[in-house]
Each structure stands twice: as structure tokens, then as C-alpha cells.
Amino acid sequence: MPQLCLASASPRRRDLLASIGVSVEVYPCDIDETPHAAESARDYVVRLAREKALTVAPLISLPTLGSDTAVVLDGKILGKPTDQHHAASMLKALSGRTHQVLTGVAVSGPHGVLTRCVETRVTLRTLSNVEISAYWHTGEPLDKAGGYAIQGLAAVFVASLQGSYSAVVGLPLYETAALLRQQGVALWDGKLT
Ligand SMILES: Cc1cn([C@H]2C[C@H](O)[C@@H](COP(=O)(O)OP(=O)(O)OP(=O)(O)O)O2)c(=O)[nH]c1=O
Numbered sequence: 001m002p003q004l005c006l007a008s009a010s011p012r013r014r015d016l017l018a019s020i021g022v023s024v025e026v027y028p029c030d031i032d033e034t035p036h037a038a039e040s041a042r043d044y045v046v047r048l049a050r051e052k053a054l055t056v057a058p059l060i061s062l063p064t065l066g067s068d069t070a071v072v073l074d075g076k077i078l079g080k081p082t083d084q085h086h087a088a089s090m091l092k093a094l095s096g097r098t099h100q101v102l103t104g105v106a107v108s109g110p111h112g113v114l115t116r117c118v119e120t121r122v123t124l125r126t127l128s129n130v131e132i133s134a135y136w137h138t139g140e141p142l143d144k145a146g147g148y149a150i151q152g153l154a155a156v157f158v159a160s161l162q163g164s165y166s167a168v169v170g171l172p173l174y175e176t177a178a179l180l181r182q183q184g185v186a187l188w189d190g191k192l193t
Pocket residue numbers: 007008009010012013028029067068069070071101143144145146148149150151168169170
């Protein structure tokens with residue numbers, strides 16, 4: 001029996017929830033992800049997480065989770081790369097520097113919509129043009145914010161991380177578990193705490 005509806009097409013989010021024992025029913029939802037004028041990156045990821053959850057919530061009688069992950073450099077949101085040139089320009093900008101990864105999570109349920117925003121700081125080592133080009137041809141950057149996947153081949157680029165590794169992959173598990181408990185979703189540690 002599913003415990004939660006996951007309003008997401010991301011296999012990473014489903015796998016992360018499975019890793020803490022939460023079974024989900026997946027309802028992918030496609031919303032407009034254009035940032036609003038003068039919207040902060042934190043407001044942006046929380047708004048999208050909330051919109052994803054609320055688009056799907058009326059369709060199913062389970063608590064519903066939406067999430068959004070954005071890579072932010074110097075206050076600018078870097079989305080998913082549209083082509084090789086775009087991916088290369090993002091990785092060149094991130095090379096040798098520290099950026100933020102912001103992940104918004106929203107869980108709708110009996111207590112309304114509860115949200116969190118988790119910030120992680122990631123430092124990439126200096127990347128050569130040859131590496132950036134070779135990385136594009138692995139196919140990994142295409143559906144990832146900022147054009148890299150920390151859980152994949154790009155792990156060799158990541159010099160350090162401060163914050164939540166799972167949030168960078170798409171869902172901050174510690175904070176998500178707290179939201180799920182507040183909405184009455186039973187987690188494996190529920191009777192032990
Ligand atoms: C930085 C980084 C991002 N990502 C992913 C997480 C997110 O899935 C994706 C950012 O896009 P999102 O719009 O957050 O999510 P999505 O389009 O994959 O799924 P949905 O909107 O249906 O929920 O980038 C990684 O997998 N690894 C990384 O290291």
C-alpha cells in the first residue's frame with residue numbers, strides 16, 4: 001500500500017524515499033518552472049515544490065509531496081541545460097567555485113501544506129574544457145540542475161559539500177522525514193523514538 005503520493009517525474013526522488021522505507025505512488029506533474037520577476041531563489045524552489053504538490057493533491061487521497069532543486073551561483077538560478085553549449089557555460093561558471101544548491105519540499109496532507117527549504121554549499125574543483133566536453137557526452141548533465149550529478153560521474157568534480165547530500169540529489173531526507181511525520185505518514189522509526 002503506498003503511503004505517499006510523489007508529484008514528480010524524478011526517479012531519484014522515488015529512490016531516495018524508497019531508501020528510507022517510504023512507498024510511493026508516482027504522479028508526474030508538469031508545471032511552468034519560469035522564475036517570477038524579482039523572486040528570490042528560496043521563494044522560487046518553495047513555490048515550485050508547493051505547486052507540484054498542490055497540482056496533484058486533489059487527484060488522490062494520500063499526503064502528496066512536491067520538490068524542486070535549483071543550483072544558484074552569485075544569486076543567479078542555473079536551470080537544467082538545454083544543449084551542450086548551455087551545459088558547458090554552466091560548468092565553466094561553477095568550476096573552481098562554491099555554489100548553493102537549494103531544494104524546496106512541500107507536503108500537503110491533513111495539516112495543510114507544510115514546506116521547507118534546505119541550502120547546501122557545494123565546491124567544485126577546477127574543470128578543464130576537455131573534461132567539461134567529455135562529461136557532456138556521458139549524457140548525465142541533461143536533466144540535472146546546474147548540469148551535473150553529484151551521485152554520478154560528477155562525484156569526481158566535488159571537492160566538498162556542506163549541508164545535505166540527499167538534497168543535492170533531489171530530496172533532503174532528514175527534513176522530508178520531519179514533514180512526513182507532521183502529516184501523519186508512519187516512518188520506520190515511528191514507534192522507536
Ligand atoms: C545538482 C544536482 C541536481 N540533480 C537533479 C535533482 C532534480 O531531479 C533535478 C532538478 O530538477 P527539478 O525540477 O527539481 O526536478 P525534476 O524535473 O527532475 O523532477 P520533477 O520536477 O518532476 O519533480 O536535478 C541531481 O540529480 N544531482 C545533482 O547533483
